[in-house]
Amino acid sequence: MSNPSPLVSIIIPCYNQAEYLEETVLSALASDYSPLEIIIINDGSTDGSEEIAKNLTSKHELVSYIHQKNQGVEIARNTGIKAASGTYILPLDGDDLIATNYISEAVKVLENNPQVKVVYCEAMKFGPKGKKYWKLKPFDINALARDNMIFVSALYRRKDWEKIGGYAEDYNLGRADWEFWINMLKDGGEVVQLPFIGFYYRLTGGINSLRKRTGSDEAKRKRIAYLNAKYPEFFERELNGPLRFQRTWSKPYNTLLKFFGKL
Incomplete structure (x- = not known):
């Protein structure tokens, strides 16, 4: 007798995405993988997100709903994962979409390769101006x-989320992923x-797209300072010193500074 397939929890934080939330949830429900649970976390939306989320939970037994005051997407994701029961986690923003075979193919990799921590796929950006292939750098x-x-929206094991303490709730500087x-x-x-x-990233041009953008130079400097303070050993190992504002030049610059005894 074969072992049952592991549960996958799809975690959907939502902030004022009423226009797209149902389409996102339906794309998750269309997955060819089972078993699934889908948890919507309403992060204090002021539009019709709550009504849509409650309607989805009443129609689909796989969908559940949590409401919290507005605290940011990192806290919303953690809230959803704490409530989840899945072996594997798939975060999915409330306006993005997934392909039907994404989860099933990702779970195969994770089940057959314990050394693999993260599985993602190729992606497409889409919006009012059409679709565009998202060319991602190799990992x-x-x-x-x-x-x-x-x-x-990559799949990973819940136990790995637990080991690192989840998403950093003091990190609201953009690019939390x-x-x-x-x-x-x-x-x-x-x-x-x-x-x-297997993943479709929506560009809306509205407030939620603004939240996805990298932001100003000031935000970039704060983000780099945060990362350097939290992961100094990682950057020392990989970049021979701290991450710099001109990130591509971090390692050669650090190496040069060390050569001259300046670092």
Whole structure:
């Protein structure tokens, strides 16, 4: 008798995404993988998100709903994962979409390869101006020290989320997925990118797209300072010193400073 398939928990934080939430949830429900649970976390929305979420829970037994005051997407994700029962976690923002085979193919990799911590796929950006292939850089731990190449909607084990203490709730500087992947992968673990488009990242041009953008130089400096303070050993190992504002030049600059005894 074969072992039952592991439960996958899809965690959907939602902030004023009423226009897209149902489409996002339906794309998750259309997955060819089972068993699934889908948890919507309403992060204090002021639009019709709550009504739509409650309607979805009444129609679909796989969908559940949590409301919290507005605290940010990192806390919303943690809230959802704490309430989840799945072996594997898939975060999915309240306006993005997944392909039907994404979860099933990712779970196969995770089940067959204990050394793999993260599985993602190829991706497409879409919005009012059409679709565009999202060309992601190949994963490399040294490259991760300089920039992120894994979008937030990758699958991973709940136990790995627990080990690192979840998403950093004091990190509201943008690009939280980058910080999360550094934390999860800094001490090892393989990453696999599936060779097909399984994730669709929506560009709306509204407030939620603004929340996804990198932001100003000031925000970038704060983000780099946060990462350097939290992961000094990681950056020392990968970049021979701290992450710099000109991230691509971090390692050669640090190496030069050390050569002249300035670092």
